[in-house]
Amino acid sequence: MSESTVLERTTLLQTGGLSVRYGGVSANTDVDITVGSGEIVGLIGPNGAGKTTFVDAVTGFTKATGTVSLAGERLEKASPHRRRRAGMARTWQAGELFTDLTVSQNLAVAVQPVGLRAMVSDVLNGSRPPAETIDHALDLVGLRDAADQRPGELTLGQQKLVGVARALVGGTRLVLLDEPAAGLDTHESRDFGAELRRIAATGIGILLIDHDMSLVLDVCDRLYVLDFGKVIASGTPAAIQDDPAVISAYLGSPEVDPDAVAELDAAGSSGGPTDLATGTEPTTTAAPEENR
Numbered sequence: 001m002s003e004s005t006v007l008e009r010t011t012l013l014q015t016g017g018l019s020v021r022y023g024g025v026s027a028n029t030d031v032d033i034t035v036g037s038g039e040i041v042g043l044i045g046p047n048g049a050g051k052t053t054f055v056d057a058v059t060g061f062t063k064a065t066g067t068v069s070l071a072g073e074r075l076e077k078a079s080p081h082r083r084r085r086a087g088m089a090r091t092w093q094a095g096e097l098f099t100d101l102t103v104s105q106n107l108a109v110a111v112q113p114v115g116l117r118a119m120v121s122d123v124l125n126g127s128r129p130p131a132e133t134i135d136h137a138l139d140l141v142g143l144r145d146a147a148d149q150r151p152g153e154l155t156l157g158q159q160k161l162v163g164v165a166r167a168l169v170g171g172t173r174l175v176l177l178d179e180p181a182a183g184l185d186t187h188e189s190r191d192f193g194a195e196l197r198r199i200a201a202t203g204i205g206i207l208l209i210d211h212d213m214s215l216v217l218d219v220c221d222r223l224y225v226l227d228f229g230k231v232i233a234s235g236t237p238a239a240i241q242d243d244p245a246v247i248s249a250y251l252g253s254p255e256v257d258p259d260a261v262a263e264l265d266a267a268g269s270s271g272g273p274t275d276l277a278t279g280t281e282p283t284t285t286a287a288p289e290e291n292r
């Protein structure tokens with residue numbers, strides 16, 4: 001292959017000893033995770049394992065100790081806004097779209113640095129990022145044609161992709177997706193996964209949190225498993241599925257139906273989305289944008 005056609009894989013995200021305490025709870029303890037460009041890395045673990053906390057810590061939304069680098073640039077002391085400008089973006093668990101805004105307006109709102117809701121009127125009044133920035137993000141998720149539609153006119157899968165596109169606006173190199181596929185059925189979830197692969201193929205690094213094991217095992221290059229705030233296993237999907245520590249972490253959770261472990265084994269080959277943490281089919285949440 002010629003050099004020009006090869007996307008060089010560089011380390012985008014690197015955390016070192018990342019730790020977060022909430023009172024007496026160690027929500028993250030010494031978490032070391034890397035995500036390379038063009039790579040989809042899964043972060044899985046039972047409810048309360050610290051997955052969202054990790055995203056909060058990386059993006060600067062919660063106080064953490066340890067280091068956070070993006071392509072070698074140290075960012076652990078930077079504000080969330082500066083980290084966003086450096087090229088890292090996140091989605092929020094159960095993040096909702098603004099139903100009264102078009103798809104492109106939903107993207108425009110997302111890049112405003114502060115006071116999201118207060119910015120809605122600005123966007124409606126025409127103060128917005130350059131159209132090509134938004135179009136590029138919509139291209140990345142294959143939704144350019146939906147720019148002027150409202151979320152309600154789209155399929156649930158497309159709505160989820162708009163959520164991803166919001167995080168891709170403005171030169172995002174690394175995106176952290178917190179349960180972006182929640183509520184999708186098997187078929188929609190597979191399409192969603194294929195779209196994530198296309199996004200990664202452009203060189204963007206993706207950290208994917210999801211309970212849908214068939215999606216995660218299918219789409220991720222590597223996985224990390226968190227339990228009680230610690231990484232208890234990492235490796236390829238094939239290796240993770242057979243890891244006794246992983247199986248016991250899921251078994252050990254009081255919320256888990258033991259059958260879920262059988263699902264963990266089965267999920268690699270086929271099967272529908274199964275919510276490992278609850279042992280139930282995922283449901284669409286109508287929760288407000290805050291996730292706890």
Ligand SMILES: Nc1ncnc2c1ncn2[C@@H]1O[C@H](COP(=O)(O)OP(=O)(O)O)[C@@H](O)[C@H]1O
Pocket residue numbers: 022025026027045046047048049050051052053054292
């Ligand atoms: N803002 C917070 N204040 C206090 N405790 C929190 C906060 N956020 C999370 N926690 C606690 O940290 C632990 C990890 O939570 P979380 O990161 O939300 O887990 P996950 O996303 O894996 O379900 C849980 O015990 C949770 O109760």
Ligand SMILES: [Mg+2]
Pocket residue numbers: 051052053093
């Ligand atoms: Mg969470």
